[in-house]
Amino acid sequence: MSTPKQLPRWADLILLPLVGLAAALLLSCGVIALLGESPWQAMRLMVDGAFGSQESIGYSLFYATNFIFTGLAVAVAFHAGLFNIGGEGQAYIGGLGAGLVCLWLGHWPFWAVLPLAVMGAAGFGAAWAFLPGLLQAKRGSHIVITTIMFNFIASALMTYLLVNVLIKPGQQSPETREFGSNSWMPFAHEILARVGLDFTATPLNLAFVLALGAAGLVWVFIWHTRWGYALRVVGQSPEAAVYAGISPSRITIMAMLLSGALAGGLGLNELMGSQHRILIDFPGGAGFVGIAVALMGRNHPVGIVFSAILFGALYQGGSQLTFDMPRVNRDMVVVIQGLVILSCGALENMFRQPLTALLGRRRKSGEGRS
Numbered sequence: 001m002s003t004p005k006q007l008p009r010w011a012d013l014i015l016l017p018l019v020g021l022a023a024a025l026l027l028s029c030g031v032i033a034l035l036g037e038s039p040w041q042a043m044r045l046m047v048d049g050a051f052g053s054q055e056s057i058g059y060s061l062f063y064a065t066n067f068i069f070t071g072l073a074v075a076v077a078f079h080a081g082l083f084n085i086g087g088e089g090q091a092y093i094g095g096l097g098a099g100l101v102c103l104w105l106g107h108w109p110f111w112a113v114l115p116l117a118v119m120g121a122a123g124f125g126a127a128w129a130f131l132p133g134l135l136q137a138k139r140g141s142h143i144v145i146t147t148i149m150f151n152f153i154a155s156a157l158m159t160y161l162l163v164n165v166l167i168k169p170g171q172q173s174p175e176t177r178e179f180g181s182n183s184w185m186p187f188a189h190e191i192l193a194r195v196g197l198d199f200t201a202t203p204l205n206l207a208f209v210l211a212l213g214a215a216g217l218v219w220v221f222i223w224h225t226r227w228g229y230a231l232r233v234v235g236q237s238p239e240a241a242v243y244a245g246i247s248p249s250r251i252t253i254m255a256m257l258l259s260g261a262l263a264g265g266l267g268l269n270e271l272m273g274s275q276h277r278i279l280i281d282f283p284g285g286a287g288f289v290g291i292a293v294a295l296m297g298r299n300h301p302v303g304i305v306f307s308a309i310l311f312g313a314l315y316q317g318g319s320q321l322t323f324d325m326p327r328v329n330r331d332m333v334v335v336i337q338g339l340v341i342l343s344c345g346a347l348e349n350m351f352r353q354p355l356t357a358l359l360g361r362r363r364k365s366g367e368g369r370s
Helices: 009-034 039-051 054-079 087-105 110-139 143-165 188-194 207-224 226-236 238-243 248-264 266-275 286-296 301-324 330-346 348-369
Strands: none
Touching: 009 039, 009 286, 009 301, 009 330, 009 348, 039 054, 039 301, 054 087, 054 188, 054 207, 054 226, 054 248, 054 266, 054 286, 054 301, 087 110, 087 143, 087 248, 087 266, 087 286, 110 143, 110 248, 110 266, 207 226, 207 248, 207 266, 207 301, 226 238, 226 248, 238 248, 248 266, 286 301, 286 330, 301 330, 330 348
């Protein structure tokens, strides 16, 4: 029997990302050793900094919430054959939508503000993704180019608004006034305290539950609705979609609208859950990290959730590492994160072929013994 040309599904979804992660960690250990520090001690500090206490777990999950939203945004577009690089700008403008609701209606009860803020974040994020989707569908403009350009436009627009329009009177810092306390997301430690559970105060808030809910809705949409089926058909073969009566241009626009709406959810976590005001550059690069999260999670909501938690842990654990090991500064932590992205994304095929051959030989030898 010949060696199979493709990995089994379980190996593609689980084993291959783990091998890439292991390779990234080994390379990271080599970099840390070159700096004269103990790789084992560094990895222990990162794990302890990410999961060693309630506080570190809370911060890791807080960061992961942003990455779940942006990773889902990338995945939805990817299933339609689109590479949405604009998650950063869409999250920025989506946060503006949520923030405006909180500024104007922050005195309303939270149960009334929350759905309006969610609609504001999703609506503004979708609106910012609409034009790149329309240009791709109707004019053939490459989605990668237009979404990158819209990131810069979003940044310039938000700078103008926060400096000249929305800035709190009497201050120089480019940020709005604080939201009304009724519009703040409940913190995890507050929610758990109501049911008698003690948890350290961290920025982790209700938005994490909303992110998990969004992941569940994306799973239902893509694999259990006819619209999701049409989206996947267009992503696999636009010609087959046309033959089946599906409009690729309509699906392209729909996919970008959904992608932008999901990216806008980041504002719920950062603004309503942590900052309680609109401020400059609150996405903090999470839109770009979402690309790596989606790739490592194989564009599946379950994989994206676990991948987002990993990157959240890298963010939080990296902060602990730089505090306890001065030689490993913040730039080196970014290098470690980049190695994870490189190994699990760009170098994936370097591991795929050896794994395929290895599993093929094991399967062949097992059949020979039987």
